[in-house]
Structure formats: structure tokens, C-alpha cells
Amino acid sequence: MNVIDPRIHQALDGELAAEAVPADLRRTVAQLAAAADLLAAVPGPAVSVESRVMAAIRRPAPSPARRAMRWLVTPRAIILRVRPAWSVAFAAVVAALTLFTADHEGPVLAEHEGIAQFVGRFPEAQSVHAVGTFNDWRPGSIALEDQDHDGVWRATVVLPAGTYEYMFVVDGERWVPDHLAERLVADEFGRENSIVIVRPARR
Amino acid sequence: MKGWVVLACAAFLAVPLAAQSVRGRLEGRIPSEAIPPVDSLIQFASQEGLPTEPLIQKALEGGAKHAAAPRIVAAVQVSLGQLRDARDVLVRAGDQPPVLPAEMTTVAWALRRGLPAPVVERVVAAVTRPPRAAAMHAVADLVAHRFDPDSAAGLIIEAVRDGVPQERLLDVSTAVLQQVQRGYTRAEALAIVRRGLPNLPAPSKPTRGSVAGARRPSSPAPP
Numbered sequence: 201m202n203v204i205d206p207r208i209h210q211a212l213d214g215e216l217a218a219e220a221v222p223a224d225l226r227r228t229v230a231q232l233a234a235a236a237d238l239l240a241a242v243p244g245p246a247v248s249v250e251s252r253v254m255a256a257i258r259r260p261a262p263s264p265a266r267r268a269m270r271w272l273v274t275p276r277a278i279i280l281r282v283r284p285a286w287s288v289a290f291a292a293v294v295a296a297l298t299l300f301t302a303d304h305e306g307p308v309l310a311e312h313e314g315i316a317q318f319v320g321r322f323p324e325a326q327s328v329h330a331v332g333t334f335n336d337w338r339p340g341s342i343a344l345e346d347q348d349h350d351g352v353w354r355a356t357v358v359l360p361a362g363t364y365e366y367m368f369v370v371d372g373e374r375w376v377p378d379h380l381a382e383r384l385v386a387d388e389f390g391r392e393n394s395i396v397i398v399r400p401a402r403r
Numbered sequence: 404m405k406g407w408v409v410l411a412c413a414a415f416l417a418v419p420l421a422a423q424s425v426r427g428r429l430e431g432r433i434p435s436e437a438i439p440p441v442d443s444l445i446q447f448a449s450q451e452g453l454p455t456e457p458l459i460q461k462a463l464e465g466g467a468k469h470a471a472a473p474r475i476v477a478a479v480q481v482s483l484g485q486l487r488d489a490r491d492v493l494v495r496a497g498d499q500p501p502v503l504p505a506e507m508t509t510v511a512w513a514l515r516r517g518l519p520a521p522v523v524e525r526v527v528a529a530v531t532r533p534p535r536a537a538a539m540h541a542v543a544d545l546v547a548h549r550f551d552p553d554s555a556a557g558l559i560i561e562a563v564r565d566g567v568p569q570e571r572l573l574d575v576s577t578a579v580l581q582q583v584q585r586g587y588t589r590a591e592a593l594a595i596v597r598r599g600l601p602n603l604p605a606p607s608k609p610t611r612g613s614v615a616g617a618r619r620p621s622s623p624a625p626p
Contacts, residue, residue, distance in 0.1 A: 333460045337467035341620040356617040385515050388478035389470050
């Protein structure tokens with residue numbers, strides 16, 4: 201039976217400084233220390249293939265939503281076979297439909313008609329009308345709308361080309377000039393009318 | 404001979420019919436006591452060859468704004484005076500009588516917007532072919548933005564002489580005002596646009612969306 205020198209034990213346990221170990225024992229201490237480090241670095245027992253397979257089988261199947269998402273994000277190759285004749289016909293149909301709908305968007309303007317846009321900011325108003333020489337100063341025919349309830353009232357109307365004086369009538373009783381209009385003129389009743397010039401749309 | 408008789412009868416009947424239609428438009432829209440004097444003023448205008456529609460509109464405006472009868476009559480009287488002034492300006496500038504009613508309305512508007520009569524005469528004399536509405540409003544737009552009336556009229560007259568079509572004269576004043584917005588002085592803005600004539604930036608057209616959303620005015624509510 202080999203008896204290990206107790207100084208080797210002490211050196212390995214850190215109780216004896218390496219310098220204090222005799223030279224003939226130092227090599228043995230170094231070899232044993234290296235072996236101990238190697239053993240400490242070895243991983244634990246490897247997981248067997250069988251257990252890994254069984255774990256995968258036991259895992260729940262992905263939900264339909266996840267499968268759909270995976271299908272959507274997975275890149276796929278698509279082969280597109282195009283017949284030029286069909287493509288040209290398709291493009292022609294799209295162009296015709298676009299032109300057809302463009303022609304029928306909004307009212308058809310006559311030669312001497314144009315577009316007038318009325319805009320006013322009346323945050324507290326319940327109703328706003330444009331009243332002027334285009335409607336014989338009769339409220340009710342051109343109602344402005346505040347569709348998004350931001351206090352800005354708008355109307356876009358078709359009028360015969362020409363020059364018109366107008367004012368806004370707020371809540372049926374308050375006469376207010378269009379502060380955004382660049383043209384104003386005294387109305388002989390102590391107020392100012394706004395002027396709108398409607399230019400023919402077809403020029 | 405027969406034709407002359409028919410014409411005379413038509414003229415004889417036309418005046419009372421026209422008067423009746425004017426009264427019809429005013430009834431219920433202005434105080435009843437204002438109707439006879441307003442009607443008389445409109446008849447005067449008609450006899451003098453002045454346009455009557457601006458006077459009817461002024462009366463209707465007064466009624467809509469709930470002005471008292473004397474105020475409405477006074478306003479119509481002022482409008483009649485403006486139309487007479489406009490006719491005189493046009494004749495002085497070289498238009499041969501009978502002056503076109505639409506031109507009288509245009510010049511009356513220009514005078515109301517603050518254009519001095521001599522400047523209006525200059526524009527009328529330079530723009531020999533009616534309608535002159537675009538030219539007048541273009542000058543008035545510049546004057547409203549504190550441009551010297553003579554300089555403003557000078558630019559518009561030059562634009563006409565350089566071949567800018569009348570329907571684009573408002574784009575001339577718009578181009579000048581855009582230069583001012585960019586920081587140029589009024590004199591510089593006039594000079595920049597003058598140098599570029601007859602070329603002008605493309606006019607802004609209503610967007611397809613706005614045209615699509617446009618509607619015709621609905622029938623006016625009964626009085």
C-alpha cells in the first residue's frame with residue numbers, strides 16, 4: 201500500500217504553500233491539481249437520445265394561429281406564368297374602370313361652372329350656412345358641415361362662374377364674414393361682405 | 404310695319420312684366436314699405452340702361468340681414484350711384500354707350516374695393532375686350548395688399564399686352580403675392596413677376612377629392 205506523503209495532502213488542501221513543498225513532491229502536487237481541475241470541468245451525465253425524443257413527442261402541438269403565422273412568415277417560391285395577351289387585356293380593363301369612375305366622381309361641371317369652397321372655424325356652432333348673391337341671400341341652400349367635429353365647417357359647391365358676395369350665417373342668426381376670404385367689401389349695412397370669384401373649371 | 408308694331412307692343416308689355424317680376428322677388432323678403440321706393444330705384448336703373456340685378460341683390464341682402472326699410476332703400480340708392488359712377492368711368496375710358504351691364508357691375512365692384520377711378524379708367528382703356536372682371540379683381544387684389552394702385556395696374560396691363568389670357572390674370576396677382584410671402588418687398592415681387600411674363604406658375608386647381616365632394620346648392624328654403 202502506497203502511503204501518500206501528508207505534505208501532498210496539505211499542499212492540495214491549501215494548508216501548505218507551494219514554496220514550502222519539497223522540490224521532489226512539487227511535480228506530484230501539480231499533476232494531482234491538474235487532474236482535479238479536469239474532473240471538475242467534465243459535464244454531468246449526457247442526456248440520452250431516447251429521453252430527448254420522448255420529450256419532443258410529449259410537447260403540445262402548436263396552436264392553429266401559430267401554425268398559420270409560421271406558414272405566413274415562411275418564405276416560399278412562387279412561379280407566375282403570364283400570358284402577355286391576358287396581361288394587356290387586364291391592364292386595359294383597369295384603365296377603363298379608372299377613367300370611368302374618375303369621370304363620374306362628383307357632379308359633371310358645365311362649361312361656365314366652377315367650384316367654390318367655403319371654410320370657417322366656428323367651434324361652438326350648431327349650423328353654418330353660406331348666404332350671398334349666389335342664392336339670393338336666402339339661408340338654407342348651402343349648408344357647411346363639420347363632419348369630424350373639430351369646429352371647422354366646410355362646403356364645396358358648384359356655382360356658375362362669376363363674382364359673388366356672401367357671408368356666413370351661424371346658428372341661423374349670427375352674420376359673420378368669411379375671415380379666410382382675401383376679398384372683402386363694405387355691405388352698406390355696417391358690415392363687410394366677403395367676395396368669392398368662381399373661375400370656370402374647364403379652361 | 405307689322406314687325407315694328409309687334410316690337411312696340413313687346414316693349415310696352417315687357418317693362419310692366421319686368422317690374423312685376425322684380426316685385427315678386429322682393430315681396431316677403433324685404434319690409435313691405437321698402438318695396439315701392441326700391442322698385443322705383445330699380446325702374447330708374449332700367450331706364451338708364453344700368454344693370455338691375457345688383458340693386459335687387461342689395462335689397463334682398465338688406466332684407467336677409469333684417470335691416471330696416473329706410474336702410475335698405477338707402478343701400479339700394481348707394482348701389483345705384485355706384486353703377487352710375489361705373490358707367491361714367493367706362494364711357495370716359497373709351498367704351499361706347501350702351502355700356503355692357505356686366506362691365507358696369509365689374510367696375511362698380513372695383514370702385515367699391517378701393518380702386519381709384521383713374522386707375523380703373525387706365526385698366527379699362529388697356530383691356531379693350533370685355534370681360535374685364537379678372538383684370539379689375541387682379542388689380543384690386545394687389546391694392547388690398549397695400550400695393551400702389553398705379554404699379555399694380557401697370558403690371559396687369561403689361562400682362563395683358565404680353566399675351567397673358569384674361570382668365571389667367573388673377574394668377575398674376577397671386578404670383579406677386581406669393582413672392583411677398585417669400586420675403587420679397589412689394590417692388591421686388593412686382594419686378595420678379597414682370598420679368599417672368601407671360602409665363603406664370605400653373606394655377607392651383609381643385610383637387611379630385613374636393614370636386615368629388617362638391618354639390619349643387621339645394622333649393623333655397625321658402626321665405
